[in-house]
Amino acid sequence: MAKLSQSLKSWGSDDFRKTLKYELEALGNTELPLNQATTQGGLADDSNISVLVNGITDDHEKIRVEIGIFFNEIVAGCNCADEPSVNNTYCELRLIINKKTADSHFSLYP
Numbered sequence: 001m002a003k004l005s006q007s008l009k010s011w012g013s014d015d016f017r018k019t020l021k022y023e024l025e026a027l028g029n030t031e032l033p034l035n036q037a038t039t040q041g042g043l044a045d046d047s048n049i050s051v052l053v054n055g056i057t058d059d060h061e062k063i064r065v066e067i068g069i070f071f072n073e074i075v076a077g078c079n080c081a082d083e084p085s086v087n088n089t090y091c092e093l094r095l096i097i098n099k100k101t102a103d104s105h106f107s108l109y110p
Helices: 005-009 016-030
Strands: 041-057 062-075 085-098 103-108
Touching: 005 016, 005 041, 005 103, 062 103
Parallel strands: none
Antiparallel strands: 041 062, 062 085, 085 103
């Protein structure tokens, strides 16, 4: 579970989207479920992630964010001589940030 402390600190300010984007792009595969979002059976390459904040809602306990992520998917070649290919991939995630702890939960958006 990721802690998005800087994003929580900036909640309510004009910098929230920028701070959230920065923190999410720094997380990589260890926290983001990008391997579950691959489309060709490959592995997500987290060296070039770009995040879009598509929507934000708020309640008393949680910040709910819909995000889009562009990343590269590495697909292995079909035999020994083939080089792996790199494909541009996009997915959408729902993010919930706990306002008290900054703990965050991600789920794939269908």
